[in-house]
Amino acid sequence: MATDLSVDQRCGSKSCESSDELGHELDLNRRQFVQLLGAGLLITVSGGVGLAQRRSSSRGARTVAARVHIGEDGRITVMTGKVEEGQGARAQLTQAAAEELRVTADEVHLIMADTSLVPDDGITAGSRTTPSTVPAVRRGAAAARELLTRLAAEQWQLKTSALDVDDGTITHKATKRTMTYAQLAGKTDVAGAFEQSVPSDVTVTPVSEWEVLGSSVPRPNSRDIVTAEHRFPSDIRRPNMLYGKVLRPPSYGATLTSIDLSAAEAMKDVVVVREDQFVGCAAPTSFRATQALKAIAKTASWQTVSHPSSKEIFSHLKKNARTGGRSRPRTRGSVDKGFADASKVLSETYRVAYIQHTPMEPRAATAEWKDGKLTVWTGIDWPQRAQRDLARTFQIPAEQIRAIVPDMGSGFGGKHSGEAAEEAARLAKAAGRPVAVHWTRAEEFTWAYFRPAAVIECKGGLDANGSLTAWEFTNINAGGAAIDTPYNIPNTKILSASSDSPLRQGPYRCLAATANNFARESFMDELAAAAGTDPLAFRLAHLQNERIRTVLQTVAEHFDWAARRKKVTDEVGVGLACGTEKNSCVAACVEVAIDRKRGEIKVLEVCEAFECGPIQNPANLLSQVHGCIIMGLGGALREEMRFEDGKILNASFSGYLVPRFKDVPKIDVHLVNKTDIPSAGGGETPIIAIAPAIGNAVFAATGIRIRSMPMRGIPPRRV
Amino acid sequence: MDTAIKLIVNGKEETVVTDPARSLLDVLREDLGLTGAKYGCGEGLCGACTVLMDGKRVLSCATPVAKADKKEITTIEGLAAGDSLHPVQKAFLEEGAIQCGYCTPGMILSTVALLREKPHPTDEQIIEWMNGNICRCNGYPKIMNAIRRAAGSDRR
Structure with missing residues (x-):
């Protein structure tokens, strides 16, 4: 039980930002929580409502108490199932609550991602925190403020309408009476x-009256980051804990037919587990666990299967494309008629390689069993998913599992699955001791999942005036995000077709929007060239979406597009691209230098304008845009998974080149604050304009069109 | 064969009896409970595990603990003086040069080592020196600002 914990000792400390400081025990009951945190809190979530919610699979906080707690000391605690992984949700959700409670951000203590304490706010993905969770937290906090006001009104026997709330204090102006929370x-x-x-019908504060939202509140636990007081998932240590290592197949699809465990079993302090295909070792150090695993791995026999290589991936995807059945194209007008009416028809194929998120912190988990109950600390985008998956794996009720996600070392869409948690829990169960499993970089590169590769076929028709008459666009394998053209074209046919992906694929920052926008915006550039029109003018002529027009014109002005386009040489080019996804809009201009002798592309400058509605945290949004731009350079220029015979050939930072300091160009970001619409998330869409803008700049300088990501370079010019 | 290895970590003498082939990173994180240095790649390619050894930066994941015998090790946990943050820590905070924060300890210690060698580095020198430290959030622009601020070369 958590009797050794008290609020003052643990949660009262400035470093307490993660819920695990509230106590690691699962079965805190209502009374104990009251003892722990003062009247009220959490109980409703952990004991009653939270579990009831899970059973009925509804999302979000069902009561105000499940979202907001006011301690008897006035301490404000807010709860969310969202995860912090560098995208800034902790600051933003803290601001959201503070705004509506009429307090400063530092007065709100936010508990995130602990299934025992927080409501299920769904997965942290898809830029949904801003449009979904921020409003939910604001409504919960606004409801809390109204209830507090009502309580004060009852105390004073006044009408609530006679009272004001400011700085966490309720005031009756006429009598100058005040009461703090x-x-x-x-x-x-x-x-x-x-x-x-x-x-x-609870109302939230309009944008024009925001005092906390809209300001650059820093990440609340950033001091703990610079001092390393914060414990990431891989930093969790439990008494008597072992470190675990798991046997991996030598190639994708391989099955274990036999293994001799005796060499590891003979090692002192080593626990060896085999459950069908699962084999793992746990030992007091990870070094020892690795030694034990190596000793038995030598004895393993595997049945392998054939596997397409990255060299043939695009023909494989094309050959296996499922274009019938459920994959129906969306059509507008008649493309047959549109192409018949065209005076010029262009048709090209674009290709995008598999890439990986390579989060700075690979998958990690610590698992601890006690009295048949399981607690895991792990890096995953959805604690309730970890809980559900573990319940299924171990055939125990979800109520007996507590999943905690300490603020983790990035994800970018790559941590939707909880493999490490399951592995740690298996080993911990067998060992009868807590076990931590920390994936190596090579394991993350091989056994996590990838951004899908894509084959994208584009066909466009132009009439004699240079207007688009028809547009046909098929993405094979990568998905349908941002697949619709934002341009005004009378006849369109757009299809997202699935295929047979040899690699395990999944979400990545902005999903297929990067691939689709790369193909679309590159192909628009090809069509502009075919029409003999400036790429900016060509786009604007076909673009009615005011929000995209605004960012496009904003970036063109700041970059000085018209003048710089005139200065293009065969070694320095400029290009632009725009796009929209997840209810936000982006446009970028880039300048590239091309070493014609070597065929190398260097991005010198990126100017980007981005708009996602009312900006909730400008500094954080700027960080997200920086991150998207530079991450976008990696996928545009260098990153790709190479594989053969079911093995990843470049599962290392030596063979898979992510952006580093030397790769960072001059960056100029313009955030457009559009206050008359709801806020959208900003951590993804800024990535989608980078690759096509680079390709378009290369074309402007050289006349060479690169139709694949990564764009490794152009053919060297012989002197 | 386990060996006794003496480390002076953040000013405190520690003796660990362990396999000398283990990495300094593993010993810090698993034996001494100092989790500030992070695992990022295990082959010295990302800088997340950066610590100072006798004042010079080393990649602790690629340093066998035997090589640290009798050496003074500074980890991120030993950088602040009590409640008073090191100027480089302060600079990272003030610039908001943190996204997920996993690379931050390595970035900070690399910067400390840089400023000891070159108190007034040019941007080119900063970039050259820091190129071994990866930030997958790609927060490089604000990290640059933090380093410039710590170096007193903030030009804004």
């Missing part, structure tokens, strides 16, 4: 009052 919490049953659902 803390005073109210000391006098009344705040927790009881919060035991009701968030009213559907």
Whole structure:
């Protein structure tokens, strides 16, 4: 039990930002939580509502109490199932609550991603925190403020409409009476009052009145990051803990037919587990566990299967494309008629390689069993998914599993799955001790998942005036994100077709929008050239979407597009691209230098304009745009998975080149603050304009069109 | 064969009896509970494991602990003086040069080592020196600003 913990000792400390500091025990009951945190908190989530919610699979906080707690000391705690992995959700959700509670951000303590304590806010993905979770937290906090106001009104026997709330204090101006949240919490049953659902008609603060949202609140636990007081998932240590290593097949699809465990079993302090295909060792150090695993890996026999290589990947995907059945094209007008009406028809194929997220912190988990109950600390984008998956694997009720996600070392869409948690839990169960499993970089490169490769076929028709008459676009394998053209074309046919992916594929920052926008915006450039029109003018002539027009014109102006386009030489080119996805809009201009002798491309400058509605945290949004731009350079120029015979050939930072300091160009970002629409997420879409803008700049300088990502370079010019 | 290895970590003498082939990183993280240095690649290619050994930066994942015998090791945990942060830590905070923060300890210690060798580095020298430290959030622009600020060469 958590009797050794108290709020003052643990959660009262400035370094307490993660929920695990609240105690590691699963079965805190209502009374114990009251003891732990003062009246009210969490119980409703952990004991009753939280579990009930999971059973009914509804999302979000069902009561105000499940979202907001006011301690008797006035301490404000807010709870969310979202995960912090560098995207800034901790700051933004803290701001959201502070805004509506009328307090400063540093007065809000945010608990994230602990299944025992927080509501299920769904997976942290798809830029959904800003449009979904921020509003949910704001509504919960606004409801809490209204309930607090009502409690004060009851105390004073006044109408709530006569009261104001500011700085965490409720005021009756006429009589100059005031009551802080803390005073109210000391006098009344705040927790009881919060035991009701968030009213559907609760109103939140309009953008024009934002005081906390809209400002650059730093990440609340950033001091703990620079001092390393913060414990990432791979930093979790438990008493008596072992380190585990898991046997991996030599190639994809290989099955274990036999293995001799005796060499590891003979090693002191080593636990060896085999459950069908799962083989792992746990030992007091990871070095020892690795030695034990190596000793038995030598004895393993495997049945392997054939596997396409990266050299033949595009023909493989094309050959296996499923264009019938459920893969129906979306059509507008008649492309047959549109192409018949065209005076010029272009048709090209674009290709995008598999790449990987390579989060700085590979998959990691620590698992601990106690009395048939399991606690895991792990890096995953959705703690409730880890909980559900573990419940299925170990055939125990989800209520007996607590999954905690400490703020983790990045993800970019690559941590939707909880392999390490399951592996650690298997080993811990067998060992009867806590076990940590930390994937190596090579394991992450091989056994996590990848951004899908794509074959994209484009066909476009132009009439004699240089207007687009028809547009046909098929993405094979990568998916349908941002596949629709934002341009005004009378006849279109657009299809996302699945295929047989030899690699395990999954989400990546902005999904297939990067591939689709690369093909579309490169091909638009080809069509502009065919029409003999400036790429900016060609786009604007076909673009009615005001939001895209705004970012495009903003970036063109700041970059001085018209003048710089005139200065293009065969060694220095400029290019532009734009796009929209996840309800946000981006446009970029880039300048590249090309070493014609070597055929190398160097990006000198990126100017980008981005708009995602009202900006909630400008500094964080700028960081996200920086990250997207530079991450985009990696996929545009160098990153690709190479594989053969079911093995990844470049599962290392020596063979897979991610952007480094030397790769960073001059960057100029313009954030457009559009306040008359709801805020959208900003951590993904800024990536989609980079690759096509680079390709277009290379074309402008050289006349050579690169139709694949990565763009390794152009053929060297013989002197 | 386990060997006794003496380390002076953040000013404190520690003796570990262990396989001398283990990495300094593993010993710091698993034996001494100092989890500030991070695993990022295990082959000295990303800088997440950066620590200082006798004042010089080393990649602790690629350093066998035997090589650290009798050496002074500084990890991120030993950088602040009590509650008072090191100027480089402060600079990273003030510039908001943190996204996920996993690379941050390595970035900070690399910067400390840089400024000891070159108190007033040019941008080119910073980039050259820091190129071994990867930030997968790609927060390089703000990290540059933090390094410039720590070096007193902030030109804004």
